[in-house]
Amino acid sequence: MSDATAAILAALVGAIVALTVGALAFAAAMKQVNKTALAQREQAFWDHRRNTYANYLDALSTFWELVNNDSQRPPSDDELSDTRAALSKIRRAWDLLVLEEREERGAIWRAAGDLEDLCAFCFENLEEWARAAHVHGLHDLSRYVTRRDEYTEHIASSVAEIRDVLRKELHRSISV
Incomplete structure (x- = not known):
């Protein structure tokens, strides 16, 4: 084999090795880029989910604060309107x-x-x-007070339960 042929073969082998190393480096870089993109996507997903849960719990808290009182008088029209708005906020957050x-x-x-x-x-x-x-006027309407108190007690315990459910969901293994 002549020196020229040997030089061409050496250059060809060098080019093939360089292309192979370059392709492997490119594949490794792309794999890392994909992992980083997936991690960023998962982080955004979980941040959004956490915010959704926080908004839901905030809606529940607002409603509970409006209904959890010791008043022996029926709610006023303004109080009913505020409570209706809070219930509507819960329903939107629930959706x-x-x-x-x-x-x-x-x-x-x-x-x-x-x-x-x-x-x-x-x-x-x-x-x-x-x-x-x-x-009927303000006659004995204690049954409404009793029911309100029972509902608020159940709501408080249910909020504690759903808070635990949401916490467990947020701390599950991450996979979109």
Whole structure:
């Protein structure tokens, strides 16, 4: 083999090795870029989910603060309006919460649905109480106070339960 042929073969082998090393380096770099992008996507996903959970818990807290009182008088029209708005906020937050749940009709769906029902029943009791007081005057309406107190007690324990469900969901292994 002549020196020229040997030089061409050496250059060809060097070029093939350089291309192979370059391709391997490119593949490794792309794999790392994909891992980083996935990690960023998962972080954004979990940040958004955490914010959704926080908004839901805030809506529940607002409602509970409005209904949890020791008043023996029926709610005023303004109080009913504020409570209705708080219940509406819970329902909007519940819709978003359910959309983001991983499993259809999973633990969050069940807990949030039960809690939304409790809040709706509590609000209906307040409306009935106000209506009865308006129609019949302020006679013995203690059954409404008793029901309100029972609902607020159930709501408080249900909020504690759903807070645990949401915390467990946030601390699951991350996988989008």
